[in-house]
Amino acid sequence: MADQINTHKVSTIISLALSIYANTRYFVGRSPYDHHNPYNVANTPFSGNIIVTLVFWIVLYIHQILFVTQIFLPQLENHNDRINITNKIGWHFTVFNLGSFFWTILFVKKHFFWSELILIINFINVLQLYYIHKTNSIKPLTNWILIHLPTTALPLSWLVYAIFWNGAVLFNVHKFVGRIVSNVLIWDFLLFGLNFVWLYNDYAVGLSTSVLTFGLGLGQLFTRAFALQWIFAFVISGLLFVASILAAFVGPRRSVVVDEEQAPLLE
Numbered sequence: 001m002a003d004q005i006n007t008h009k010v011s012t013i014i015s016l017a018l019s020i021y022a023n024t025r026y027f028v029g030r031s032p033y034d035h036h037n038p039y040n041v042a043n044t045p046f047s048g049n050i051i052v053t054l055v056f057w058i059v060l061y062i063h064q065i066l067f068v069t070q071i072f073l074p075q076l077e078n079h080n081d082r083i084n085i086t087n088k089i090g091w092h093f094t095v096f097n098l099g100s101f102f103w104t105i106l107f108v109k110k111h112f113f114w115s116e117l118i119l120i121i122n123f124i125n126v127l128q129l130y131y132i133h134k135t136n137s138i139k140p141l142t143n144w145i146l147i148h149l150p151t152t153a154l155p156l157s158w159l160v161y162a163i164f165w166n167g168a169v170l171f172n173v174h175k176f177v178g179r180i181v182s183n184v185l186i187w188d189f190l191l192f193g194l195n196f197v198w199l200y201n202d203y204a205v206g207l208s209t210s211v212l213t214f215g216l217g218l219g220q221l222f223t224r225a226f227a228l229q230w231i232f233a234f235v236i237s238g239l240l241f242v243a244s245i246l247a248a249f250v251g252p253r254r255s256v257v258v259d260e261e262q263a264p265l266l267e
Contacts, residue, residue: 005071005083008090012068015097016061022104023057043223044168045182048161052215056158056208063150067093070146085138085147092129093151096122103162112170119166123159126152136202153204160192161212183228186236189213193240201251206244213237 071086099122106115129135135148164185167173173182193209196202217233224230 004087004090008086008094009068009071011094012071012090012097015094015101016064016068018101019097019104020061022101026104026108043219044165044173045179045186045220045229046161046165046168046173046216047219047223048165048212048215049218049222052211052218056154056211056215060150060154060158063145063154064093064097067146067150082143082147085133085135085143089129089133089135089147089151092125092133095125096151096155099125103166107166112166116163116166116170119159119163123156123163126155126159130156136200136204149204153202154208157193157205157208157212160189160209161216164188179227179229183232186216186229186232189216189233190236190239193236194243197240197243197247201247203244203247203251206240206247210237210240210244213240 070082099118103115103118103122106112106118130152135152136144138144138147168178168182171178173179189209189212193206193213196205213233214237217230217237220227220230220233
């Protein structure tokens with residue numbers, strides 16, 4: 001157990017540092033108004049607002065730093081529970097951040113096929129974490145915030161958005177037919193978010209997807225004022241926001257004890 005925790009301490013710190021470095025170097029370090037900015041690739045139908053994306057990543061990194069920090073603080077309440085959980089999900093966290101690092105490098109170097117492949121592999125990694133280890137079932141609420149948000153909920157929403165964004169860049173979606181197809185595909189964000197809200201009462205995934213879709217709407221509004229994409233994006237964002245808020249207040253309370261089958265991480 002002690003050796004595993006020490007390994008996770010090193011791997012989580014290194015992977016998080018690499019992810020922060022890559023995003024800071026290539027994402028924050030260049031002006032969003034610079035047409036040569038690698039993150040402003042030809043304004044595809046899935047290019048979002050850079051400010052919203054920055055805020056999303058800042059929130060994600062704050063939660064991830066808290067996740068890593070709590071491993072080093074044994075005096076915190078429920079520390080043993082979190083250590084047991086970290087042993088089971090730590091590698092998924094490390095793989096996600098390493099994947100984010102390599103995706104950024106490949107994306108800015110315009111290796112869009114390989115960056116898309118990295119996103120898909122990373123999505124499978126986080127999805128496996130969600131369904132096998134059921135991080136949404138973690139109790140109490142403090143553990144849920146420290147673990148589920150930074151390792152599963154926020155990364156999952158980001159990866160779904162990034163797959164569509166990177167894919168639009170990969171297939172050079174700019175013309176009329178491509179935008180019509182994008183007007184249909186954008187509704188996948190609603191299906192994705194509602195799936196987790198309705199089936200698992202996971203309002204964290206719903207809210208984070210709502211934020212990214214709102215950013216997509218803003219990005220499209222300032223790109224093409226006369227288009228359906230930004231209208232659909234705002235509608236989807238609003239629906240997800242309302243559904244998530246209802247789930248947060250009406251759904252089961254996180255103080256309720258669940259059985260071992262529902263929350264295997266608590267074994």
